[in-house]
Amino acid sequence: MTIESPTRHTVKTYHRARFRGDVATAAAQIGEGFTFRSPFITSDSPTGHLDGLDRLLGIVTSVELISELYGETEATLIYDIRTAPAVGITQRTAEHFRLHDGRITAITLIFDSAPWQAIMAAAGPTAPSP
Amino acid sequence: MTIESPTRHTVKTYHRARFRGDVATAAAQIGEGFTFRSPFITSDSPTGHLDGLDRLLGIVTSVELISELYGETEATLIYDIRTAPAVGITQRTAEHFRLHDGRITAITLIFDSAPWQAIMAAAGPTAPSP
Numbered sequence: 001m002t003i004e005s006p007t008r009h010t011v012k013t014y015h016r017a018r019f020r021g022d023v024a025t026a027a028a029q030i031g032e033g034f035t036f037r038s039p040f041i042t043s044d045s046p047t048g049h050l051d052g053l054d055r056l057l058g059i060v061t062s063v064e065l066i067s068e069l070y071g072e073t074e075a076t077l078i079y080d081i082r083t084a085p086a087v088g089i090t091q092r093t094a095e096h097f098r099l100h101d102g103r104i105t106a107i108t109l110i111f112d113s114a115p116w117q118a119i120m121a122a123a124g125p126t127a128p129s130p
Numbered sequence: 131m132t133i134e135s136p137t138r139h140t141v142k143t144y145h146r147a148r149f150r151g152d153v154a155t156a157a158a159q160i161g162e163g164f165t166f167r168s169p170f171i172t173s174d175s176p177t178g179h180l181d182g183l184d185r186l187l188g189i190v191t192s193v194e195l196i197s198e199l200y201g202e203t204e205a206t207l208i209y210d211i212r213t214a215p216a217v218g219i220t221q222r223t224a225e226h227f228r229l230h231d232g233r234i235t236a237i238t239l240i241f242d243s244a245p246w247q248a249i250m251a252a253a254g255p256t257a258p259s260p
Contacts, residue, residue: 039242066238067226069199069206076199076206078226078238094224094240096197096208108196108208110224112169114244 006102008068011075014104015095019063023050031103038109040116049107059083066092073099089115136232138198141205144234145225149193153180161233168239170246179237189213196222203229219245 010029017025027047036042036049043049060081067078074097081091091111098106140159147155157177166172166179173179190211197208204227211221221241228236 039244067201067204067206069201069204071197071199074197074199076197076208076224078206078224078240092238092240094206094208094226096224108222110208110222110240111242112240112244113242114169114247117244 005070005072007072007075007097007099008070010099010102010104011068011070011077011097014097015077018050018053019057019060021053021057023047023053026050029104031100031105034105034107036107036109039111039113059087075099087119089119091115135200135202137202137205137227137229138200140229140232140234141198141200141207141227144227145207148180148183149187149190151183151187153177153183156180159234161230161235164235164237166237166239169241169243189217205229217249219249221245 014026014029017023017029027050030046033044034046035044038049041049061084062082064080064082065077066080067076069076076097077093077095079093079095081089081093083089083091094110096106096108096110097104144156144159147153147159157180160176163174164176165174168179171179191214192212194210194212195207196210197206199206206227207223207225209223209225211219211223213219213221224240226236226238226240227234
């Protein structure tokens with residue numbers, strides 16, 4: 001599972017870029033007809049789902065990769081996103097990627113939005129969303 | 131990704147048994163020191179997380195497998211659980227398995243609990259929980 005396949009290379013490049021706030025590098029891994037879906041966002045533009053990334057990263061203290069599994073044209077990462085004590089959420093996340101010609105054509109992000117719903121309701125419309 | 135490895139065999143056997151309500155076959159895939167974690171349940175008994183399975187299956191109309199990826203000692207399934215119109219939830223789910231000696235030693239279930247929280251709050255303590 002540690003062989004550097006094109007799928008693994010693209011997904012890892014995207015994942016690392018996203019969590020250091022490098023939108024250009026993350027977007028460069030996105031292919032034609034891309035779709036994104038999470039509990040909070042549905043987007044079909046290459047970077048629409050990365051809007052507000054800086055605000056999210058402003059409260060993230062670490063990202064711990066728990067699992068990475070790769071197929072020929074898909075991958076699933078499981079990771080914990082830890083946030084600052086003031087937020088206090090550890091978001092266990094599953095991220096499923098579909099790829100075509102070495103580029104990401106679909107991402108589905110799965111996590112429990114319930115803790116965020118409570119925080120966003122309390123903080124109002126300027127709260128960061130994951 | 132369709133080679134029948136021991137990991138794949140155990141995980142598929144568990145998955146199918148769970149969704150037809152066959153607790154005995156599901157539990158037979160569980161190994162020593164098992165832990166289970168989901169947004170609603172933390173359990174370390176072989177079948178504690180399967181309590182109330184009948185109530186859940188009573189509202190499930192179909193399970194659509196979206197992705198299955200296998201490593202040597204782990205696996206991740208992504209699937210949609212569709213529920214009866216009265217419930218109206220399609221629960222996109224990620225299920226991560228760790229295995230040892232061909233048996234499942236840990237399951238982490240990731241899904242958005244927010245829609246269920248609302249339903250359970252409205253229905254009270256007898257509502258089925260996923």
